[in-house]
Amino acid sequence: MAAADDIEAMARRARVPWLxxxxxxxxxxxxxxxxxxxxxLIFFLGPLIAVVIYSMSEWNLLSGEQIFVGVANYRxxxxxxxxxWHVIRNSVIFAxxxxxxxxxxxxxxxxxxxxxxxxxxxxxTVFFAPVVTSAVAWAIVWKFLLQGExxxxxxxxxxxxxxxxxxxxxxxxxxxxxxxxxxxxxxxxNMILYIAALQAIPxxxxxxxxxxxxxxxxxxxxxxxxxxxxxxxxxxVITTIGSFKVFDHIYLMTGGGPENGTLVLAFYVYxxxxxxxxxxxxxxxxxxxxxxVLVLTIVQLLLRQKGAT
Amino acid sequence: xxxxxxxLTVSALALSLAAGHAMAEDxxxxxxxxxxxxxxxxxxxxxxxxxxxxxxxxxxxxIPAGDYVQKLTFQLAGGNPPDLGWMFEDSxxxxxxxxxxxxxxxxxxxxxxxxxxxxxxxxxxxxxxxGEIYGVPFSTSPFxxxxxKDMFDAAxxxxxxTLAEKGEWTLDKFREVVKALTxxxxxxxxxxxxxxxxxxxxxxxxxxxxxxxxxxxxxSNGECGFDDPEAVEAVRMLHEMxxxxxxxxxxxxxxxxxxxxxxxxxxxxxRASKMPEAGFEWGIAPLPTGPxxxxxxxxxxxxxxxxxxxxxxxxxxxxxxxxNQENVEVMAQFFPPARVSVLESDxxxxxxxxxxPEQMKxxxxxxxxxxxxxxxxxxxxxxxxxKPRFDALWRAxxxxxxxxxxVCEAIRPQL
Numbered sequence: 001m002a003a004a005d006d007i008e009a010m011a012r013r014a015r016v017p018w019l020x021x022x023x024x025x026x027x028x029x030x031x032x033x034x035x036x037x038x039x040x041l042i043f044f045l046g047p048l049i050a051v052v053i054y055s056m057s058e059w060n061l062l063s064g065e066q067i068f069v070g071v072a073n074y075r076x077x078x079x080x081x082x083x084x085w086h087v088i089r090n091s092v093i094f095a096x097x098x099x100x101x102x103x104x105x106x107x108x109x110x111x112x113x114x115x116x117x118x119x120x121x122x123x124x125t126v127f128f129a130p131v132v133t134s135a136v137a138w139a140i141v142w143k144f145l146l147q148g149e150x151x152x153x154x155x156x157x158x159x160x161x162x163x164x165x166x167x168x169x170x171x172x173x174x175x176x177x178x179x180x181x182x183x184x185x186x187x188x189x190n191m192i193l194y195i196a197a198l199q200a201i202p203x204x205x206x207x208x209x210x211x212x213x214x215x216x217x218x219x220x221x222x223x224x225x226x227x228x229x230x231x232x233x234x235x236x237v238i239t240t241i242g243s244f245k246v247f248d249h250i251y252l253m254t255g256g257g258p259e260n261g262t263l264v265l266a267f268y269v270y271x272x273x274x275x276x277x278x279x280x281x282x283x284x285x286x287x288x289x290x291x292x293v294l295v296l297t298i299v300q301l302l303l304r305q306k307g308a309t
Numbered sequence: 310x311x312x313x314x315x316x317l318t319v320s321a322l323a324l325s326l327a328a329g330h331a332m333a334e335d336x337x338x339x340x341x342x343x344x345x346x347x348x349x350x351x352x353x354x355x356x357x358x359x360x361x362x363x364x365x366x367x368x369x370x371x372i373p374a375g376d377y378v379q380k381l382t383f384q385l386a387g388g389n390p391p392d393l394g395w396m397f398e399d400s401x402x403x404x405x406x407x408x409x410x411x412x413x414x415x416x417x418x419x420x421x422x423x424x425x426x427x428x429x430x431x432x433x434x435x436x437x438x439x440g441e442i443y444g445v446p447f448s449t450s451p452f453x454x455x456x457x458k459d460m461f462d463a464a465x466x467x468x469x470x471t472l473a474e475k476g477e478w479t480l481d482k483f484r485e486v487v488k489a490l491t492x493x494x495x496x497x498x499x500x501x502x503x504x505x506x507x508x509x510x511x512x513x514x515x516x517x518x519x520x521x522x523x524x525x526x527x528x529s530n531g532e533c534g535f536d537d538p539e540a541v542e543a544v545r546m547l548h549e550m551x552x553x554x555x556x557x558x559x560x561x562x563x564x565x566x567x568x569x570x571x572x573x574x575x576x577x578x579x580r581a582s583k584m585p586e587a588g589f590e591w592g593i594a595p596l597p598t599g600p601x602x603x604x605x606x607x608x609x610x611x612x613x614x615x616x617x618x619x620x621x622x623x624x625x626x627x628x629x630x631x632x633n634q635e636n637v638e639v640m641a642q643f644f645p646p647a648r649v650s651v652l653e654s655d656x657x658x659x660x661x662x663x664x665x666p667e668q669m670k671x672x673x674x675x676x677x678x679x680x681x682x683x684x685x686x687x688x689x690x691x692x693x694x695x696k697p698r699f700d701a702l703w704r705a706x707x708x709x710x711x712x713x714x715x716v717c718e719a720i721r722p723q724l
Contacts (some may be wrong), residue, residue, distance in 0.1 A: 275379075
């Protein structure tokens, strides 16, 4: 009986080709997405799962000893280690300093450079160039310019009678210097986003407002600014996320100093993992950073949905 | 027929691979020099070993010094361990404590004609633990004063070498000449810390020479020494030189000795390789003496075999080969030796093409008398804990003693 069933099943298989159109399409689809999928699994999902596991262990890289410690690393960071909150504070100060300055400057530049005028392309290029400049070269040159007495910045300030501080050696000034140099480097990107948004606003709106007797400021406040809101929101969130991930500037310009004044989260993770080889603790910190960025991203998505409706 | 042929081919291939594996032993050796002259010398030493051990090859792999410990650690942890390598003095205790390096005692004691006792005891101190030898120093290099002779001549001052020969090269004299050579209007300073890094990565190299000359130490036996009166006095002197005399390149400024912006600096003789292109007359002298007399400070680097190596025995034999009398003499042209017989021979004082013998004899003396920098199993954590407190110290208005007390407080848990 069973044999008869088998024969029948085999016959059925023989009649219907295995590679139906549906199957073929499915295979093709998988093949098309597989390069990205494989990359995603190997370089994103795999490490992410590994980091979660590492974050619950104490792992001495040199001896290879790995002990499961549960949530001890998280508890250590959040409740016991005063450095952690100092680092979070620095990251927040960095974001609060960087985001508004970056956005205000980007908007100002965009408004000045959105209309087709002579030389506008040249200036857009000038302000965008730092974005594509090597971050390493940028940081090293600024470190040189910001030297104490011999630095170009202080020599220029001396010309107008200002005795500039030793920028990168005093905690508060170092933070300010890192923020400002970062803004100058990255503002071009937000400027381009704002220019695109400004150019998408129909000219009729402005003309209508002007016919009603609105002044330039009123046109901006009542017409342009509200219409820029969705772009402003996106720029704000991506700039905030970017500011939490800042590493290269800190590493090259201050190394987290002086007096830990510029020790921000991404640099702290690096220091714990690659200088002290505290892989477990560093992984826990990386997870905390991941959650912070994830929350910001979700907020961005929710706000965008709200903006769309 | 075809199957038989295939299986024959496969077996032959497998056999040849297995045989090849059994015969050829490749030792992978990590170093932090990329200097061609250094690598040529190392390869020359390896050639001799390969000739004595047919089928063996030694490959030197350069990892830049700044990333060395980091990359090495990740190679060891990631299952791609080198067989042997160079090791920094300050990283050694952590590697020994973790069991990441092999004991070399048996191999060195039994190597033919090796004469282990020829290595000076103080030089071996750092590489020995509980009677076992875990590393052999290949470079035992004291910190020396490099001076710009042209600047001394122009100022009509006696240079440090002359002063040292007369026994007048003291810290007080040092402070006096450093101040005399400073020319703020030309942005020229009397002294620059090692590679201009004295406030950052080279804190220990900046403060340890005067602290030792005053009779203090950074720490010993788990006790912090930075806030002892001797250390406080020494650091106060440096602080006054930076902020009152304004004669040492201050934090946040660049005043490179090698390009003529500082009259003196402190460094090891390997840096002499930078001098021919400097364009001025120069010389080296011992460190100035202090209230505690002469206190030379030594930096060391050693050779180790990694516990995860697949060829431990062969790797150990290579270390014995590399540090035998003959090869230590060869290496002495770049790396000051820890073998007393080589140190005392003319070979060493005449080995350096850039530094004349009358200056090299001070190097040899410093190696014999000197003490290595303090080390610790948790050195990276200690340095990181120290750094912010030293940042606070290196400000014009800081209280030196309070700052050093803060340093001790910060590093005590790590000690």
